[in-house]
Amino acid sequence: MNHYQDITLLPDAEVNPGFLWEKIYQQFHLALAENKNSAGKSEIGISFPQYKKESFPLGSKLRLFAKTAAELEQLNTQKWLNRLTDYTHSTSIRGVPTTVTQFAIFKRRQFDTNPHRLAKRRSMRKGESIEQALKHYSGFNDRETKLPYINMVSLSSEQSSCKSRHRFKLFIEQEIVFEFSAGEFNCYGLSSREQAKKSTVPWF
Template sequence: MKYYQDITLLPDADISLGFIWEKVYQQIHLMLVEHKNEAYVSDIGLSFPAYGDAAFPLGHQLRLFADNESQLADASVAQWLQRLRDYVHIKSIKPVPNGITEYACFSRCNPKSQQQRLKQLDRRVAHLSHKHGVDEHEMRSVLLTSVKKHSGRSQLPYIRVQSLSTPAEGQHRHQFMLFIQCDKSNSAPDGGNGFTCYGLSAKAKGKETFVPWF
């Protein structure tokens, strides 16, 4: 990734940062779908420079990456965010700085539901109680407490996204929570399978796609 473009989100007293994220990300998703390549994946990847921010987990900035300046220019992000122009500040396309020493992989994560965790619990009780020399009833109680604590929720940042798939007649488009995971590396991993139309690393174990982190 040799070029990048920053988008800063600008909340105010009436519009929350979370609401702006939803609207901006939906438009970016539409843009990436429109500009997907011949392999039906995106040449543009996303980064969240303030990921993990204490005030808001995704921070207030979105960074677009591409190998070529023309890929970002042709995407015309300002046009896609035109109706949100009062709530975003879009900077010009710039070359990635030299001397990058850290890289990040942003990918979609699907947290387990409580039902899935309960099924897994039944399989683990006997094994773990034998392994740790603990009564099965006691081990089940410990694991059940953990399941209830998580309740199918993830500690990862997420954005509510509207599915682009065509809904059944009389139904509204499906909304879901897109959980975003970030993994770091001190070296530039080779290869990768590109990005999804959410701008995240395409899922492929050992072939994740990283972007410069700065």
């Protein structure tokens, strides 16, 4: 990962950060899916330089990484953000600083956040009634993950009617490491969750 490009989100009084992240990240998901390699993976990695440092958990900056400047040029961020130019600022493609000593792994975490589904499983596992199991998950929404997330729409439902589109929360977890690892990025620009295929991005 030798080159990068920063995208800064510019929310205002009418457009909040959460809404902007949803729209912008959905566009990059589409872009990475369209530009995936022959193995179905992305050559572009994504970083969140302000992760948990700002009032909004993901901050207001998205950083794209690639091995070469040509790969970022081919991605063509202007094409994918052409309807969001009033709410984003893109830098030129730059070289990664040679002084970088830390790396980050950004990966997706998946959680079952439906208390009724969890209660049903608990009921079957422990022989409790559904009512008893539901009590165990009372206040569940307060206890669910505190990881930053982006609301997304599944690509498989992009052409579906609004009623049938599959919406979900893309939870994003960060791990700081001190060694570079060239694994795989998925079409969210996030590292593979498999230990042997974890992929880092420079952290600065």
